Amino acid sequence: MSKMVIEAEKQLYEIILNAMGAAVAEGELASQPIPAFGVEVPADRSHGDLSTNAAMVSAKVFRLPPIKIAEIINRYIIIDGTLFDKVEVARPGFINFTLSSDFYAGVVADILEQAEKYGRSDFGKGKKVMVEFVSANPTGPMHMGNARGGALGDCLASVLDAAGYDVWREFYINDAGNQIEKFGMSLEARYIQHLKGEDAIEFPEDAYHGDDIREHAAGFAAIYKDKYLEADQVERRAALVKYALPINIERMQRDLEKYRIKYDRWFYESSLHENGDIDDTIKLLTERGMTYEKEGALWYKASEYGGEKDEVLIRANGNPTYFAADIAYHRNKFNRGFDTCINVWGADHHGHVARMKGAMDAIGLDGSKLKIVLIQLVRLMRGNEIVRMSKRSGKAIQLSDLLDEVPVDAARFFFNQREANTQMDFDLELAVEQSSQNPVYYVQYAHARICSIFRNLEGEGINPRGCTKAELSLLTLPDEKELIRHLAGFTVEIIESAKASDPARITRYCLELASLFHKFYNSCRVKGEDEPLMQVRLALCSAARHTLKNALVLLKIDAPESM
Numbered sequence: 001m002s003k004m005v006i007e008a009e010k011q012l013y014e015i016i017l018n019a020m021g022a023a024v025a026e027g028e029l030a031s032q033p034i035p036a037f038g039v040e041v042p043a044d045r046s047h048g049d050l051s052t053n054a055a056m057v058s059a060k061v062f063r064l065p066p067i068k069i070a071e072i073i074n075r076y077i078i079i080d081g082t083l084f085d086k087v088e089v090a091r092p093g094f095i096n097f098t099l100s101s102d103f104y105a106g107v108v109a110d111i112l113e114q115a116e117k118y119g120r121s122d123f124g125k126g127k128k129v130m131v132e133f134v135s136a137n138p139t140g141p142m143h144m145g146n147a148r149g150g151a152l153g154d155c156l157a158s159v160l161d162a163a164g165y166d167v168w169r170e171f172y173i174n175d176a177g178n179q180i181e182k183f184g185m186s187l188e189a190r191y192i193q194h195l196k197g198e199d200a201i202e203f204p205e206d207a208y209h210g211d212d213i214r215e216h217a218a219g220f221a222a223i224y225k226d227k228y229l230e231a232d233q234v235e236r237r238a239a240l241v242k243y244a245l246p247i248n249i250e251r252m253q254r255d256l257e258k259y260r261i262k263y264d265r266w267f268y269e270s271s272l273h274e275n276g277d278i279d280d281t282i283k284l285l286t287e288r289g290m291t292y293e294k295e296g297a298l299w300y301k302a303s304e305y306g307g308e309k310d311e312v313l314i315r316a317n318g319n320p321t322y323f324a325a326d327i328a329y330h331r332n333k334f335n336r337g338f339d340t341c342i343n344v345w346g347a348d349h350h351g352h353v354a355r356m357k358g359a360m361d362a363i364g365l366d367g368s369k370l371k372i373v374l375i376q377l378v379r380l381m382r383g384n385e386i387v388r389m390s391k392r393s394g395k396a397i398q399l400s401d402l403l404d405e406v407p408v409d410a411a412r413f414f415f416n417q418r419e420a421n422t423q424m425d426f427d428l429e430l431a432v433e434q435s436s437q438n439p440v441y442y443v444q445y446a447h448a449r450i451c452s453i454f455r456n457l458e459g460e461g462i463n464p465r466g467c468t469k470a471e472l473s474l475l476t477l478p479d480e481k482e483l484i485r486h487l488a489g490f491t492v493e494i495i496e497s498a499k500a501s502d503p504a505r506i507t508r509y510c511l512e513l514a515s516l517f518h519k520f521y522n523s524c525r526v527k528g529e530d531e532p533l534m535q536v537r538l539a540l541c542s543a544a545r546h547t548l549k550n551a552l553v554l555l556k557i558d559a560p561e562s563m
Contacts, residue, residue, distance in 0.1 A: 003106070003110050004083065004103050004106040004107045004110055004488060005107075005488050005489070005491070005492070007083060007106075008050065008083045008084075008099060008103055009039050009050070011082045011083055011084070012039055012050055012052060012084070012097055013039065015077055015078070015079065015082065015084075015097075016037070016052055016054050016073065016077075016095070017034065018076075018078070019073045019074075019075075019076035019077045019078070020034055020054070020058075020073055020076075022076040023072050023073060023075070023076050026076075028072045028075075029062055029064075029069070029072060030061075030062055030063070032061045032062065033061070034054075034058065034061075035057045035058055035061060036057070037052055037053055037054035037057050037058070038052065038053050038057075039051070039052050040052075040053075042094075042096060047088075047090055047094070047096045048086070048088060048096030048097050048098050049097060049098055049099040049485070050096070050097045050099070051094050051095065051096045051097070052094070052095050052097075053093070053094065054069075054070075054073065054095060055067070055069035055070035055073060055093035055094070055095060056092065056093045056094075059093070065093070066092050066093025067089070067091055067092060067093045069093060070089040070093045070094070070095050071089055073095060074087060074089050074095060077095075079097075082100075083099055083100055083102055083103040083106070084097045084098060084099060084100055084103075085098060085099070085100035085101075086098035101473040101475070101476055102469070102473065104472070104473070104475050104476075104480070104481055104484045104485075105469045105470075105471075105472030105473045105475065106469065106472075107484050107487060107488045107543075108472050108475065108484060108487075108536075108539055108540055108543045109467075109469060109472060111487060111543040111546055111547060112539060112542060112543055112546070114546075115546055116546065116549075116550060116553075118490065118491075118546055118547060118550055119162055119490045119491050119494055119547065119550045119551070119554075120162050120163075120164070120491070120494075121162070121163055121164050121491050121494070121495060122164040123163045123164045123495045123498070124160065124163050124164035124165030124166075124498065125164060126164065126165070126166050127165055127166065127339040127340065128165070128166045128168065128337055128338045128339050128340075129160050129165045129166065129167050129168070129338065129339065129340045129341075129342065130167075130168045130169075130170055130333055130336075130338045130340075130341045130342065131153055131156055131157040131160070131167065131168070131169055131170070131342045131344070132153075132169075132170045132171070132172055132333075132341065132342070132343050132344070133149050133150065133152070133153025133154070133156075133157075133169070133171075133343075133344035134146050134149050134150045134153065134171055134256065134261075134344075135171055135172040135173070135174070136252065137174055137179055138173050138174065138175060138245060138248045138249050138252065139179050139180070139182070139183040139208060139245075139248065140208060140210055140212060140248070141210070141212060141251070141398040141399070141400065142252060142255060142256075142398055142399040142400070143396065143397075143398060143399070144378045144380065144397060144398075144399070144402070144426075145346050145375065145377065145378065146399055147259075147378070147399045147402055147411065147415065148375055148378050148415045148424070149344050149345075149346070149375050150256060150259055150261050150399070150415075151259070151411065151412045151415035151416055152344060152373070152375060152415060152416060152420055152503060153169075153344040153373075154169070154259075154260070154261045154412075154556065155412070155416050155503035155506065155554065155555050155556070156342070156344070156373070156501055156502075156503045157169050158503075158554045158555070158556065159494055159497045159498050159503050159506060159554060160498050162494050162498075162554055163494050163495050163497075163498035165498070168264045168265070168338070169261075169262070169263045169264050169265075170263060170264060170265050170266075170267055170333075171252075171256075171263045171265075171266045171267065172267050172269065172329060173249060173266055173267065173268050173269060174269050174322075175245060175249075175268050175269050175270045176269045176270045176272075176273055176325065177269070177321075177322050177325065178322065180241060180245075181237075182206070182207065182208065183208060183241060183244070183245070184237030184238065184240055184241045185204060185207055185237065186204070186207035186208040186209075186213045187213060187216055187217055187220070187237070187240035187241065187244055188233070188236055188237050188240055189201055189202075189203050189204060189207060190203070190213050190214050190216070190217035191217040191220060191221060191228070191236075191240060192229070193217070194214070194217045194218055194221050195221055195226055195229060196229075211395070212248075216240070216243070216244035216247065217240070219243070219244075219247075220239075220240055220243045220244070223243075224239070228240070249266070251400075253266070255399050255400050255403070258400075258403055258408070259399070259403060259408060259411070259412070260408060260412070260556040267329070269325055269329070272325055272328045272329055272332065273320075273325070277328040277329075277331070277332055278320050278324055278325055278328040280328075281324070281327055281328040281331050281363065282298065282313055282314065282320070282324060282328075284331075284363050284364075285300060285313070285327075285362060285363060286298075288362065288363070288364070290304070290305075290362050290363075291313065295316065296316035297312045297313075297314060297315055297316045298312070298313045298314040299311065299312055299313065300312075300313045300323075300324075300327075300359070300362070301362075302355050302358060302359070304358075304362075305355070305358030305359065305361050305362045305367075306354040306355060306357060306358030306361075306367075307354065307355035307358055308351070308354075308355075311323050311355065323355075326356065326359075327356075327359045327363065330356065330359070330360060330365075330370065331360075331363055331365065334360070334365050334369070339369065340369050340370075340371060341369065341370050341371070342371045342372075342373060342501060343370070343371070343372050343373070344373045344375060344420070345372055345373070345374055345375070346374070346375055347374045347375060347376050347377065347421075349372075349374065350374060353372045353374070356370065356372075357370050357372075371501060373420050373501050374420060374421055375420045375421075376420070376421055376422055376423040376424070377423055378415075378423075378424055378425075378426050379423065379424070379425045379426070380397060380425075380426050380428060381425050381426065381427045381428065381429075382427070382428045382429055383427070383429050387428060405428060405432075406428060406431045406432060407431070407432070409440050409444070409557045409558055410431040410432065410438070410440045410441075411431070412555055412556060412557055413439060413440035413443070413507055413555060413557055414426055414431055414439075414440070416503050416504050416506070416507045416555060417439065417504060417507050417508075418504055419502055419504050420501075420502070420504075434563075439507070439511055440557065441563075442511065442514055443510045443511060443513075443514045443548070443552070444552075444557075444558070444559065444560050444563060445514075445563055446513070446514035446517050446518060446544075446548060447545060447548050447549060447552070447559045447560065447561075448560050448561060448562050448563040449517075449518075449521070450517070450541050450542075450544060450545040450548075451545065451560075451561040451562065452562065453521075453526060453527075453538075453541055454538070454541070454542075455561075455562075456527075457526075457527060457538075462527075462534075464535065464538045464539065464542060465535055467532075467535050467536050467539045471532050471535065471536050472536050472539060474532065474533055474536050475536055475537070475540060477523070477524055479516075479519055479520045479523045479524055480520060480524060480537075480540060482516055482519075482520075483513075483516045483517060483519075483520045483540065483544065484540065484543075486509075486512060486513055486516050487513070487543055487544060487547050489509075490509065490547050490550070490551070493505055493506065493509045494506070494554070503554075503555070506551055506554055506555060507555065509551060510548065510551050510552065510555075513544065513547065513548055513551070514548070517544050517548075520540070520544075521541075524537060525537075526538060526541065
């Protein structure tokens with residue numbers, strides 16, 4: 001955080017407390033404990049840069065109208081030697097402070113000193129946070145929901161890291177259970193059809209119908225020929241899954257790396273079956289009186305812990321359910337020492353949230369430490385038309401199709417422009433447009449424009465130099481101050497983004513910063529001014545460049561030096 005923001009807020013608290021103390025000493029206010037009060041940025045900046053509600057929260061204690069208390073406090077306020085140069089009282093009892101030129105000079109100096117570290121803080125105190133995101137079914141290609149979840153989850157992890165948390169990214173691979181059985185059945189049917197013809201076996205209606213299943217069957221047949229035609233069904237399906245599943249997982253890893261996403265761990269569901277985690281979790285639930293038997297199955301009393309109904313843990317055939325594996329996986333997460341686990345899920349998992357949090361409580365963990373970010377659907381647009389199919393393949397657009405058509409920078413920025421819980425339109429034409437209408441282009445152009453200022457001046461033999469605080473105090477024009485105020489709020493924006501699990505705040509911050517820079521540059525000449533003024537405006541340009549690049553780095557988006 002800009003040290004100046006911290007210092008200004010600290011000074012404001014001290015100014016108010018000292019003034020109230022003086023008013024009590026003079027007998028204008030009763031000798032009573034002063035209630036906790038807040039400091040905030042007024043919605044209307046004409047009312048000042050910082051405001052306090054100290055008079056309002058004290059009305060009950062002092063038995064006076066807030067406006068009267070504010071006027072009394074104001075009489076004893078001393079701002080000499082502080083970062084403020086004006087104080088005003090406003091109804092119904094706000095006390096508004098205007099920042100001095102020392103504050104603005106200090107912000108610029110602070111950003112230049114911190115450079116690429118500007119924006120980072122120790123807010124999270126190194127607490128361990130896992131962000132599990134995408135976790136797509138490995139039986140087929142990744143879809144558009146995964147594209148949005150990938151960008152959002154990865155940027156959320158980056159924001160948490162910048163806010164001082166110890167962050168871990170994880171992908172959960174569902175390589176066990178019903179969908180893998182269905183995958184094996186689908187591959188088996190296509191394998192037999194590939195070798196013996198389409199009529200040799202009827203393709204099951206509930207199987208996976210994608211072209212990728214045919215491709216896997218053909219690839220398997222090219223290696224093993226008819227070796228598995230006469231094999232036992234269980235052996236045949238197991239061999240097909242063993243061949244095809246790693247190919248799918250490798251493809252996922254390749255697509256996600258192209259999307260600039262790297263995980264700390266790809267966690268296999270099968271490991272929970274192999275290492276006894278599922279058995280141990282079910283045993284724990286049983287010991288805690290949370291299970292019962294009915295119709296040959298073992299049930300969990302989910303309705304006692306937030307679920308709409310009780311849930312089966314072990315089917316009558318002896319196989320554990322997906323929900324049993326899910327409880328075991330989340331128990332495994334917390335047992336690895338994570339303070340908070342964040343899951344980025346599709347909105348269709350809405351009903352699963354309460355029962356999973358409840359299950360954590362049921363096994364003796366704290367369900368409130370499991371946070372769920374639900375992502376709404378994405379509607380692909382090409383101009384005013386809805387797009388459902390890829391031009392190239394004629395099939396539903398997958399993540400890989402999107403990245404073939406749209407730059408990664410645009411995809412990551414667009415998907416982080418809206419809060420996760422809002423539906424969004426993704427305009428494929430706008431994403432590739434090189435104009436100020438394209439938000440990522442607009443932001444990147446601001447960075448490139450700043451770089452070009454320095455490049456052009458260097459060509460004329462003019463180089464930036466260090467500026468003193470006194471020189472930086474020359475930055476007094478409204479557009480200069482507005483830009484500096486926005487720069488000063490970068491760290492707070494990251495912290496608020498981390499607290500709300502909302503990386504869209506960072507894209508909005510970038511757009512506002514780009515807009516304010518363009519506004520400043522159009523109204524405040526850099527070249528051609530007196531040397532000291534030119535240099536301090538170059539310093540402001542440099543501070544804006546550092547901040548904008550740091551924000552784009554968080555989003556894993558390029559900050560080009562020329563466009």
